[in-house]
Amino acid sequence: MKLDVRGEICPYPMSKAVDALGTLPEGEALEVLTDHPPALETIPFYVVRLGYRCVVEEDGPGQWRIRITRADSSDPS
């Protein structure tokens, strides 16, 4: 599942990501596309608490992909 929150600033990238995790089908990963650097600190910090893990990848200048998977899934990312 992909979520494009480019152009959004705090707290929207995080609150929209958390809402999307609520509707994420079992076994799927959520990919958040953001251009808001603070989200690189807030989203990983928060989703770990909810039982997820995540990887941040750069996607061009000032733009990142945050890939979120369930901590107990076998997805290696």
Add this chain to the structure above:
Amino acid sequence: MTSPSDDSAARPLRAAVVAGGALAAAAGVAAVLPRADPRAGLFWLLGLGVGVVLQRSRLCFASAFRDLFLFGHGRIMRAVLAGLAVATVGFAVLMSRMVPQPALGGVAPEAHAIPLGVHVVVGGLLFGVGMVVAGGCASGSLYRIGEGYIASVVALVGILVGLAAGAHTWNAWWRASIGRGVVVWLPLLGGYGAAVAATLALLAAGYLSVVWWETRRGVAVPEAPRPVLGRTFRARVAGALDVTLVRGWPAVVGGVALGAFNVLLYVAHMPLGVTGELSRWSMGLMTLVGWSPGALHGTDRLAACALVAPGGPLVTHTLTLNVGIVAGSMAAALAAGEFRVRWPRQARRYVQALGGGVLMGYGATLAMGCTLGAFFSAIPSLALNGWVFAAALAAGAWLGVQVIKRIP
């Protein structure tokens, strides 16, 4: 996380080149600043430092308050409290040198101690709602402009409009509340020792409350581990550059650094604040369009970031401080590869930025400062108004969270 190889060293080294170029440019600007205000160059450099600290650590005062209520965590608030403790000790040393005996000398010069009254509470509430709705406070808007956020430019316009509205209603507030208020400066009550001890104890109590609140709302997670340095000289240098220039700093590093910068600014002249200068812009623009608010009662006698009358030279040290914050943030964002012109995609975000900005500008008029001048500089000034503003700011942020929960 792997250790930086030769490949991953390229990025931090490129960041160092950008940072070096920015430093050279900053020194060039300092050299050509007019000599009318001898502090302009120093404040330009200190402003750059503050901008770098805010950008690197994403030290956003709006999120410090908002995230406690919205997400139940206080990562940034704990960093702010740590910075307040640093500044409290530094300010106390400096103030005790300027006014060794408070009972005889009165309030220390430039300390952010202002008359207490309902205006501080109303100002804090409005500012708290505004910063959450706009997505950043006054200093937050300045450093985000440096990162390329168009919404923050809109918020700054809103702040100027709010300051203008504040100026036009100032005299009524002066008669009703500000002019009747009493300044409560803690060293006058019990000396510096007791004032510092009480302030640090309150900050510690605040820190414990945040930790208790986080624990109650779920398990607090430690900050993400930093990457391991490689073994070669090149890899170790690249690793050090990576954590300084490319990756975001831990929030607490930013908080403590901002507290230290605040002490340096006070040593140089005055504690950190941005709204006094913004009010000078707002008043200057009003004078230009023939909508001047006229004479304002008492503003020349008030401390902190009270409204500043227009006039005098254009380039002052307060101007270079504010412009320095924007430029420092821009340099840090460029070095990290985080600079990008960002346009909000939804029209309502512009309305939020403008409306939130107006609330902040009006609130900052009444409270004589923003999250910096009325809070981050007022509590270390050992002034009771800092604590009253903080409580109102927290209540306002809670109200603001209720508002943004209803704006998708």
